[in-house]
Amino acid sequence: MKYGEHSWVPRVGHVIVMVVAGIVCRAHGAPAAPIEALHWYKGNTHTHTRFVPESDADGAPEFVAAWYRDHGYQFVVITDHEHLTDVGPLNAKLAHDGKFLIISGQEITQEVIDNQKPPRVYEAHVNGINISRLITPIMPDRGPNPPPPQTVEEFAPRGISISDLYKRNMAEVTSAGGLPQVNHPNLGWSITPKDLLPLPTPYLFEVWNGYPFSNNLGGRDGTGHVAPSAESLWDELLSHGKTVWGVGSDDAHAYYQFDNPETPHPGKAWVVVRAPALTAANIVKALREGQFYASTGIVLETYAATSKSIEIKIQPVQEWSSGESSTTRYTTRFIGQNGTVLSEQFGLTALYRFEGTEPYVRAAIIDSDGRRAWTQPVFGGGR
Secondary structure (H helix, E strand, O other), X not given: OEOOOOOOOOOOOOEXXXXXXXXXXXXXXXXOOOOOEEEEEEEEEEEOOOOOOOOOOOOOHHHHHHHHHHOOOOEEEEEEEOOOOOOHHHHHHHOOOOOOEEEEEEEEOOEXXXXXXXXXXXXXXXXXXXXXXXXXXXXXXXXXXXXXXXXXXXXXXXXXXHHHHHHHHHHXXXXXXXXXXXXXXXXXXXXXXXXXXXXXXXXXXEEEEOOXXXXXXXXXXXXXXXXXXXXXXXXXXXXXXXXXXXXXXXXXXXXXXXXXXXXXXOOOOEEEEXXXXXXXXHHHHHHXXXXXXXXXXXXXXXXXXXXXEEEEEEEOOXXXXXXXXXXXXEEEEEEEHXXXXXXXXXXXXXXXXXXXXXXXXXXXXXXXXXXXXXXXXXEOOOO
């Protein structure tokens, strides 16, 4: 989103209709028709199922999709490892009323033994959202008709950089008509800014992954090695001129173990997407253009971005039993180049006025109970 490109004031809940009159959107400098009505759709872009007994999730695709539908989501992307679910029958059964949508996808489970780093396995997983065909990760050459790989050494190639693997798999996603998403960059402390900076943009980037061991906040080990948070990695990319959109995702695998906080169950992180209608094409287009925000629990009541300012109003969280507003407190930070905090504000409303020199500005919100939300960067300087 560029300064002056859009001006909107959405009211956000689960599905909220917004009527906007007289707004002109521009793509490549050309005026488009006024937007008459837009909706906000809550969804998850990283979801696993038990499509065969050997898969690593414990819920069948229909059960998983129904869970999301019944818990206030409008769409879910099924992204199983090296499996592309046929979502047609699922949509026919669960989405016939036009209020819910299942989108096809895959997690490309790419691993590599990187000889340029300490000799161990690094994770470079990518989601392909709304792809038309299955994508096979790059694997070592094991000759003709090899048996299924049993060890990491048989699965993870050597002699290729993490960046080149990302480039290849993201190009495959694009050629299959999909949108790439870089998953859990701190899983296994695998990814550095150097690995991500050469990648073509735009793409989605998991600022928050709900898997319990994704190391979203970064950390320092006993030897003094420091890994930045996923959010700091995002700022590094944005500060180098990359158009990357931050998402929150469940990476859900466990649908029967809500009593165990260490299981990857659903409902931990999501996106709220602005689109004219609930179709796969519309949702993917909005994601590709950064027309959404990410959250682990904070809901935006209104959000307005114009050529002059960003204005946010937060919807107060409700007490679970009484339905009354809680005493939760909110901090909104407007963040710019190199992750610099440009302004820190408190309460349910926040306003940032552009000085005109900012390469980008985005908002990060956290409340007194640890819930978070992230808006997408508003770019300046002609980007």
